[in-house]
Amino acid sequence: MPNHVSDFETGDSRYMVRSLAKGLSLLLCFGRESPSLSLKELAERMGWSKGTAYRFTFTLQQLGYLDQDPTTKRYRPGVKVLDLGFGCLSSMGLTERAQSYLEELFQKTGQPVHLAVLDDADIVYVARRADRSLTTINLYVGARLPAYCTSMGKVLLAYRPREEVRRLMKGVTMRRHTPHTVTSLERLHREFEQIRRAGYGITDQELELGVHSAAAPIWDASGQVIAAVNVSTLAGRVSLEELRGRFVPRLLEAADRISIALGHVTRVEARAV
Amino acid sequence: MPNHVSDFETGDSRYMVRSLAKGLSLLLCFGRESPSLSLKELAERMGWSKGTAYRFTFTLQQLGYLDQDPTTKRYRPGVKVLDLGFGCLSSMGLTERAQSYLEELFQKTGQPVHLAVLDDADIVYVARRADRSLTTINLYVGARLPAYCTSMGKVLLAYRPREEVRRLMKGVTMRRHTPHTVTSLERLHREFEQIRRAGYGITDQELELGVHSAAAPIWDASGQVIAAVNVSTLAGRVSLEELRGRFVPRLLEAADRISIALGHVTRVEARAV
DNA sequence: AAACATGGTTCGGCATTGCGCAACCAAATT
């Protein structure tokens, strides 16, 4: 078996259609730091020849996923990319069904509330309800944050089998974002234990100083935890006690209602307060 | 030049990388009506052999753009699709910069407000701020509506060169969604004239009975109209006069502010009221 | 329980596709 060409992907990528993978990775180049790219830049970033880069941008442009400025020739993502993402998002039905409960939770607490799902060891925001700029980090739908240092992330991990958590967290370096960040896997597992007992989780300034939040799991009809809701508060304005005492009960109520809306059969569970 | 095989795409698709196009069209299969699909269904919809369908789903799954239910084997869009859409959306910067102004407009009017851009003859929602379920249609970010019968659509078209409008509207059948819908291109052009003079546009129940709305253009630094904001109201609760008198001034103010935030150099323009 | 049906997975062989390369343009810069 002469390893003539590095076919890295563990070999199981025998079926991988490469051109598709390439094209998609090209779309990922665009972001906040590089909202538009020239053909040259694209080719360099991807490590492709100009010709190849041209064929891919051409294709994506034809299909509407890239726009090209006619004068500068630079490419920008086209609005059609939203068709990819959001036909899909709506297909989950999650956001739509959760929206009104998020609204209610926001009204009752006056704090920004979010909905997120787990993807590998990240959480991805899928909906939010907040006042303008209460949050320090700029969170938008689709944003990713590491799971291990966020309340929703911990909740989502807490309800996964231990084996899966091990697999997901393998390769994640638990960076100490703040002095409060939990950076030991063992400690994390103890927190998961606690979360499962309490039915919710709290993180205190682990990702960013001055922000703490509480999160609760959302169950679907099959009894899986598929998402988490949180309430996020500023440490300077709301104490942990207040978060726990005033906001958590509302949070749990909202989480339950969303779960029910998704068809979850509620089991009355004892919750340590 | 023997046209041996139908290479439909006007011939200029010589450079089209087919596998990419195919893979992307596969992702578009998923939507509200079909949130999950089996390999078989996918193969049928696409007109592919099972093997081909398998390789594409395999690829997309490996990359995280598709999830597969391990028991039923059915595919659903993976959360990673949001990376495609929203890395991009954020790269526009538009939504982020507009968010706080939308919030303000919503607070002042108490009505749902939206932000949309033009894509072909459609408008695509890129941001919104609304109470729960005031709207009858379920609008989410990424949703598409025809431009010709929406306030934002008309505004967006009104500021495009006539030639471009002709091109975009070619092939669009102006369906009479309600008795109020404007279905003549000529009439539409007269409205555009009016919109340019007034600096905003109103549609009265043209897409759906009971809903009317006012929209205003958003300009970028280069003097182009790149988006539109609207305020949408229920005909039963807010009269057209009230919409015009109470809400439009606020709408215009918000639109101006967003434009300025985008670097637009405000020219003081006379606006007919 | 055996036969059947359904739908997912795998393989081999070959036409097609898409790649690198290198030339060709078209603008901007010197």
Added chain:
DNA sequence: AATTTGGTTGCGCAATGCCGAACCATGTTT
């Protein structure tokens, strides 16, 4: 005018991805 930079083509060949058909693994029918 000469040079540079970056976008657009064309060619020939190797790798890619397609078809068809077999193989499996479950679930269903008789």
